[in-house]
Amino acid sequence: MNVRRLLPRRITLRARLTLIYGGLFLVAGVVFLGATYALFSQQFGRETVKVLARTGQPLPAGTAAPPQGVLYGTNGDSLPIGDMDRLMREQNAKLREAATTSLLTQGAIALVVVGGAAAAFGWLVAGRVLVPLHRVTETARRIAAAPAADRVLHERIALEGPDDEIKDLAAAFDTMVERLDRSFDGQRRFVANASHELRTPLTLGRALVELAMHRSSASEDVRRLGENLLEINSRHERLINGLLLLARSENEIRDPLPVDLADVVGHVVAQTSAEAERSGVTVRERAAEAVTIGDALLLERLVHNLVENGVRHNNEGGGRVDIASRRREDGTVEVEVTNTGPVVPPYEIPALFEPFRRMDADRLVTAKGAGLGLSIVRSVARAHGGDVTARPHEGGGLRVTVTLPECVESPVPALS
16 A cells, blocks of 8 residues: 555645644643653652651550660550661652652643643634635635636735734735736727727728729729738738627626527528538538527627638538537536548647637738637637637547536527
């Protein structure tokens, strides 16, 4: 049997403080008991045997004068002084042994009992002292365990109590979280504002190009150049729209409503059928009732990005995309999209959910997209209290699964 498995993986601070309290008390008790024993022994060592004879009493009738060195008791028995001294020393030794045994035995028992009580009291005191540290730990764990930690940065410990080192730690933690909250909030506002500002010149540029292309005096070269410029402009518009949607999906969902993912799946399949047909990709739908709660437009964008990603990143000669929605027994609903396509190494999958990352072109905006599709899917899923996972599909392609909390409210309005 492995001894390491029997030992605890770690000893908590509360247990260590209790051991320190109990250990110090036991050491102090042992020292006190030893000092008492030393003083007791010293006091016994100083004692000497003194034999006192009572004088002035008449001897019994017919008794001769006592010889020197002999004592008589009240009953007339005689005892030599030497034997009396030995007898007194033996009695003294027995008394000392009994007192020593009683002192050590009863003192040890009392020390163990009081030491156990002191350890229990130390356990309670340590738990009371460590309560503020538990609050700091629980707050940090809630922030770290949240699907999107930047959305719970508004939490504060706000520890009340004596102005000590633990309160300084809580205040420093609150200050750090507040700065992170301001940083994330400023980043989201910057992305949203910058995207809004960039849409105006792109719209104006597209209008000017279209105006130049459709003039009667425009040459064929101007028209081909205009088509290329419009294509570039369209890519930039998709990029900015994706940034706007990403910034919106990272905000808290306001006024959530029940949404049936089966309706969303049917609506998205109808929207993407034309693009799938042009690419030679067959889209198969298996939509069962799966009601969640949230923003219908964001959930539609989530499913749309998954299907669009499966269609665009498929086999060149045509392939297949399977999309399904279902309820699960653990109180959640899921949308699963599986597509054929190139083989995806497992180590490449985490990078696909990062903004502007694609497997075939790193940080490149192409006609297939801006590399924000799966990033938006993850942000929308986490904003709704869910999560997204992906794994390679056998034979090539991806199997992406989005899990969301189930909503038991009914009926659910159909998605128009």
